Amino acid sequence: MGFSEDYQTFMHTHLQARTGERLRRLQEGHKHAERLFLKQVWWPLFHQFSYLYPEYEVHDFKDGQRFLDFAYIRPGIRICLEIDGYGPHLKNISRWQFSDSLERQNQLVIDGWTVIRFSYDQVKEKPRRCQQIVQQVIARWLGDELDQTSLSLVEKEVLRLAIRKGEVIKS
Secondary structure, three states, X not given: OOHHHHHHHHHHHHHHOOOHHHHHHHHHHOOHHHHHXXXXXXXXXXXXXXXXXXXXXXXXXXXXXXXXXXXXXXXOEEEEEEEEOHHHXXXXXXXXXXXXXXXXXXXXXXXXXXXXXXXXXXXXXXHHHHHHHHHHHHHHHHHHHHOOOOOOHHHHHHHHHHHXXXXXXXX
C-alpha cells in the first residue's frame, strides 16, 4: 500500500478508538500541517505508522489535559513531535499563551518526554532536514534495532549512559 491508503487506515483506526474530547480533538486538531508532516517527513522514512499516535492526550501537573500533535511511544521511549504554524504558535499569541506554551514543553520534558518541534515552513520547505532530525532522535533510542542487534532494555540503558557520559562505565 501507499501513503494515502495507509494514512486513511491509520486515521480510521484512531478515530474508531476514541470518544468524547479525544475524538473531537483528533477530528479538529489533525489538519493540513499534521498530514503534511506524515506525508513528507514520516512516511518517506518508515513507510508505516506503527507506534505513532495523532493528537495524543497527556495530563499536566495542573490536572488538566493537553494534546500532542504526535506521540511516538514504545517501551521506554516517549517522543513528542509538534508541528507549529507561525500564526497560531507565535504571531497571534498573548504573553500568557507564550508562557503557557513554554511551561507545557517543560512539563513534558520533566515527565520524561523527548520533545521535537518543527515549524510548518520547515516541514513544507525542508522535509529532508526534518527527516534527518527524526532519524537522529529515534536512532538515539533504537539504533541497535536499526542495526538488527538485540540488546535487553537494561543493556540499552547502560549503553545510553556510557554514550552520554563519554567514558567507560565500570561496575
